[in-house]
Amino acid sequence: MLRESNVLSIMGNHDQRVAETSAITKTAINAMTTDEIFSKGFLAFNNLEITSKNKDYLKNFTKQLKLRCNNFELLMVHGSPTKIDEYLYPDSEKLIEISKKVDEDVIISGHTHSPYHLIKNGRHFINPGSVGKPKDRRYEATYMTLDITEQIQSNIVQVDYPIEELIKAIKNNPFVSNGLIDHLKEGY
Numbered sequence: 001m002l003r004e005s006n007v008l009s010i011m012g013n014h015d016q017r018v019a020e021t022s023a024i025t026k027t028a029i030n031a032m033t034t035d036e037i038f039s040k041g042f043l044a045f046n047n048l049e050i051t052s053k054n055k056d057y058l059k060n061f062t063k064q065l066k067l068r069c070n071n072f073e074l075l076m077v078h079g080s081p082t083k084i085d086e087y088l089y090p091d092s093e094k095l096i097e098i099s100k101k102v103d104e105d106v107i108i109s110g111h112t113h114s115p116y117h118l119i120k121n122g123r124h125f126i127n128p129g130s131v132g133k134p135k136d137r138r139y140e141a142t143y144m145t146l147d148i149t150e151q152i153q154s155n156i157v158q159v160d161y162p163i164e165e166l167i168k169a170i171k172n173n174p175f176v177s178n179g180l181i182d183h184l185k186e187g188y
Contacts, residue, residue, distance in 0.1 A: 003057055011061035012078040012110065013085040018046045019058035029175075041175030066104065069148045075104035079111040088125065090116040099123040106152060115142045117154040124152050132161070132184075139163050139185060 002009055011019075024047045032040070050058075063084055065076040080086035080094065081102055088094055088109050098107065099121035106124040115129030129142030141161040147153040163184055170176045170184075 008065060009061055010065050010076050010078055011058070011063050011084065015058045015061055016084060017043060018050060019055055019061075021047060023047050037175060041177070045173065045175035070150075072106055072148055072152065073104040074106040074108060074148075075102060076108045079109060081107065085111065087112050088127070090114070090118055090125075090127075095120045095125050099125075106148075115144060115156045117144070117156075126154060129156065132166070133180075137186065 021043045024044050026048070029037075029044045029048075032044070037044070063077065064081070067074045067076070075081060078084050080088050081098060086094075088098070088107075089112055095118065102123065104123070106126060108126045108128070110127060110130070112127060113130035113133060113135040114127060116125070116127050118125045126144065126146070128144035131141040131143065138158070139161060140158040142156055142158050145155045145157060147155075166184060167181050170178060170180055
């Protein structure tokens with residue numbers, strides 16, 4: 001659907017792992033121990049479910065996307081401008097450090113799964129949150145709308161998420177640890 005709609009997308013750390021992981025056979029999966037299933041099962045499952053065409057699509061995601069909107073430069077990354085899996089928490093000194101190194105006015109990232117909009121040294125740090133596996137002590141999905149005109153205004157939107165359907169799917173999937181259920185319910 002994203003590909004058909006030409007949605008601009010960046011690579012996340014899980015996209016990267018799925019795209020770069022070699023195909024795995026059912027025989028190899030059947031030889032895994034329970035611990036291996038829980039630690040590597042999602043990769044095995046994804047390799048069985050995701051088509052080669054879709055893996056190639058993920059491989060071609062960019063790790064950074066730069067856009068200009070009105071008089072503002074935007075940088076979109078998954079983790080941080082330097083690492084795909086680096087956490088940029090709202091109270092982190094890393095935001096100050098990055099604000100001194102980037103040229104863009106707005107840095108939009110994810111990875112923490114917690115929504116925020118902060119200004120550090122004149123740079124806007126924006127995280128829209130998460131659709132699935134939230135980490136901000138609530139289970140709802142969040143996304144953000146931005147109004148970029150003379151200034152930058154954000155609005156965090158919370159929407160219900162079919163968590164019970166997801167929990168049922170986890171319980172019925174031997175490749176996903178049931179330990180994930182508490183994370184989803186409690187938002188951590």
